[in-house]
Amino acid sequence: MASRSSLVVNARVHLPGSRGRSAVITNNIEYVATREGADKSATVDDLRRSELAERMGLVGYCAERPGSTALFDQNGAVQLRTARRELEKADGAIVTVVLSVRRDEACELDLACKEDWQRFCRRNLSPALAEAMGIPESSVRWVAAEHENHPSSKHVHVIAWSSDGSFDSLMARNALDRARNDLTDAALAPALAVEHEARDLARSRTVDAVRGVPVNETNVTLPPDGRISYAHLRRWHPEVAKEVDSAVARAESAHPEIKATVVAYRESVERCADLRGLKGVERDRYVSDAMRELRARQCNAVLRIIAPDRTAIPTQDLERTRRPERGPATERRYMRALAGEVRACVSPENLDAACRAVREHRPIPKRCLQGCPSYTLSMAKAPIAAGKALARVLASATESRKGRRDLSDDVGQQAERVLARALAAAASAAIRGDAVGIALAPAKSIVKGMIL
Template sequence: MGRSSLFVNARVHLPGSKGRATVATSTVGYIATRPGADMSATPSDLRRAELAERMALAGYYAERPGSTALFDQDGQVPLREARTRLAAAEGAIATWVVSVRREEADELALGCKEEWQRWCRRELNPALAAAMGVPESSVRWVAAEHENAENSKHVHVISWSSDGSFSSVMPRQRLERARAMLTDAALAPAVEAALRERDIARSLAVDAVRRIPAEEARVSLPPTGRISYAHLRRWHPETAGEVREELARAAERHPAIRDAEERYRVAVERYADLKGLGGGERDRYVGDAMRDLTARRANALLRTIAPDRTEAPESSRTLVPAPLDGPATRRQRERRMRCEVAACVPHREMAEAAAAVHEHRPVPTGTLRACPTYLTAVRRAPAAATRAALSVIEDATVSSGRRDFGDEAGDEALRILTGAALAALRAATGAGGAAARLKNTMEKGMRV
């Protein structure tokens, strides 16, 4: 299963064309009544019909649920009602066929009429609006699900705009965007399942390494210093190499380690396929994921070898004054700013920032306008603070272009906004003779 699992075909019938008149008279009848059109009443149809009856919507359900295959955003649609709507519609009419392979339909939650109805009512309006170049509020459509194809399940859709503003051929760019939106929506259950499988496989792979007996590991650790894979890679690359070699030997001795690694690789590759990655982009994504697994397993092995390792003997430690602007101070400042951003940015704007990260767009700097520290920095040095914040956001956008954050997009957006606010603070405190007073004032505000 991959991006090619969903097929979307579209055709536009312009005003005055013979095809447009045929849609209103023959095509809608064809998709509503031909053999294979599913006219069964779904539980949703029955609930909507009962509600319409209770509300005394006379004539709305002139045909009982189960007598028509057509449905729209609100419920089942009688054939004559659909013909009346199409005859009164102005502008162009678009006909669509959206299909999935029969063997993949259940996994994509498109295996029956009710699932197709639910998916269409949730996903069609934004995609059709993007393709037709009209607001979602003016999109109108009717659809029918068909079961007659041997190898696929599909739905026919007829769409138009309520005000006639859709009256031209859809540009390729808009059509491709609509196809991508529908594909993302259809593959969402499979993507979610792939992410769960990836996380499970990663946990199993790390747990399998944790069960390696310490006496089996043949790694010469440095006598002093921090024990972590990242630290060893930077300061003791030969020891990091020994760790990787030991992981390879452990995979040969213990099938559980080898099987968990292969399961993780398969899950990562499946997720890459579902996201439509190809060529060098796919290779980079898979390579980054496997390197991340190596680091996690290496740390698990190091904790097994030296569970109580300290950086130096207790007797040799000496107390030194904390630096005024050392790593610990910077981390503390970052934590305070992170708390301020999380507390001050409205939930809706934070969601928009997360969406920007997910789509690899720059996070809007306007998101920070509710943060007192950022606003003070901008008032103190408008050009420098704004430029510094934009630089951080642009760098983060470029560096994250190869990553797919998934559920981590919100955390990444918070991290980017925190970095932007801190950059603005540094730029403002470095401008003019009142820098120290401004810095103290801001940091007091961040502690409140």
């Protein structure tokens, strides 16, 4: 059965100028590609890539016909002489890696044949090598070959380097450990998916076993009304929740089949924790959370036995949250509309007059807004209140800011903003002010709160 030790990753770095690096180029690459047991078979993926390359006329994309070489890389089959030529031109250090799994676990990990290894390497090698080598993934270059010459294991040899020579030192231990963990997680993903399915099945069997307990064995007195769920009882009726817990414990003691399903579920949860690589407190928390969730499901099953017809909660149509009438976002949307009105309705002559007033830090004339519908409506509804608010904004918005920067270096844009704020203040005063000209405080607060 697969475990965290199923995938063995051995890596060695050959630094520039070392004898080992020269040996990789002259001997090791040939050993990897031609040794007896190196799988030269053409995989379905290789044939598909080769056919696509020929159809598109991609010279060098798949340099060798599948079935004539054991070497492969991210793109397809690779000639031995091509790989050696790239190694001879490469600068920096070279990494040799051997990935191996036990033969009896290869099928469980989906690493049973050359095509499985190709997919695994093309999906996971580049990011893991980039992590270990401390270089961008785009700089990682590698070739590999799968060997079938060992009786107890299946393995693949990988030779990796940096295309730009940026990797020229030993790998940090913590970075190499992270890369190993990433590769192990990827290799164990199929086994973990199978174990998750087994865990869910064991949980369903446990809950189904509890549903078969006779009602006279529960001995729980429920509240006369209200929701019937374990979470609700724990919050509002903790003494009843304890009775339900006790009923589940008694059922496990009285019915061995329930106890057996709980034990099977716990073993499956622990197996998942081991495959995920959890240890210590983190592993204990993972297992305890899973067992707590199982107990809640069991308690809900007991509650359905006791009160099968109790409605949990009346079905109600949830009302959508009403959009707030006021707030920064609402004000910005409103002000964008008013700014568009200013650009569309204020004549060029009036806009120039507003720009001159802004540039000279003096009040903007009211006549600049006479062509705007919002100004016309506000003055028609409450002329005194709207006029006072309008005058206050047009006068105060352009006065000196005591050394602070203007809202915009563009005078024309600033003039549009001031006019839009004035329209907003006039409209607000017309709506909230009375007919005798009382300008309310909200109009003033709106003016100060406007941020365009």
